[in-house]
Amino acid sequence: MRKKIIAGNWKMNLDINESKQLIENIKNSEFDKDKEVIIFPPYVFLQLAEEELKDTDIRLGAQNLCQYDDGAYTGEVSAKMLKALGVDSVLVGHSERRTIFSENDQVINTKVKQGLENGLRVVLCLGESEDIREEAKHEDFVREQILKGLDKIEAKIGQLIIAYEPIWAIGTGKTCDPKDAEKMCKFIRDQLASLYGQEFAEKTRILYGGSVKPENAKELLEKENIDGALVGGASLDSKKFLDIINYEV
Structure with missing residues (x-):
């Protein structure tokens, strides 16, 4: 059975005191240990988060990484730097990186390689725009x-x-119908099976991300092929985030 993941992507939010308080609220609360919890703070708070998360079961993730090992890449952060800060997982190809910062599939492919080769778990983000969905090309x-x-x-x-994060359901208040989300996650699993074999596909966890809230978490996460949630705005509120973690199947 695949262990559920509840991951919080903070994006570019919170100051240092707010970040510290949010982590303390989460780690000092009762939450379902049968689920894996990951937080993805901004780069500048990773060291703070690593120190705060010592002796907890909460894993630390980064929101992005550079496609290069090292060198003259001002403003970038490498996989090796992330590893040194205790980072376990990294997001690659988030829709905001693709749409706002123009990261194409070639760049994303290189970043996936960087993460895997340096021992990070890579969370590869995929998803379509509303136009593509309406044209049935998703x-x-x-x-x-x-x-x-x-x-x-x-x-x-x-x-x-x-x-899987349908772009049209991120930060818009819209949520993909749970049946449609399940259908797409099953489709993704089938694609993984064709690339890496059935065992790989069956053991790989597929998350849903797109306006996940306490109100819709159960309906989404009880689906067979949805193995957790990549939570955006609700992860900035410890109560909401914990309510998502502690949803009852």
Whole structure:
């Protein structure tokens, strides 16, 4: 059985005191230990988070990484730097990186390689725009993202996590119908099976991300092929985040 993941992507939010308080609220509260919890703070708070999370079961993730090992890349952060800060997982290809910062599939593919080769678990984000969904081209679009994002990558079981995040449901208040979300996550699992085999596909966890809230968490996360949630805005509120973690199946 695949262990559920509840991951909080803070994006570019909170100051240092707010970040410290949020972590303390989460780690000092009762939460379901049968679920894996990951937080993804901004780069500048990773060291703070690493210190605060010592002796807890909460894992630390980074929101992005550079596609290069090291060198003259002002403003970038490498996989080795993240590892040195106790980072366990890294987001790659989040829709905001693709749409706002123009990261294409080639760049994302290189970042996936960097993360895996440096021992990080990579959370590869996939998802379509509302126009593509309305044109019924969402499966073709996501298949292309998978094929290009994982091109020439030999991933081992447990190294790769997929996050399906329909762009039109991120920060908009809209949520993909749970049945449609389940259908797409099953589709993604089938694509992984064709690339890496059935065992890999069955053991790889696929998250849903797109306006996940306490009110809709149970309906989404009880689906067979949805193995957790990548939570945005609700992860900035410890009560809401804990309510999502502690949803009852």
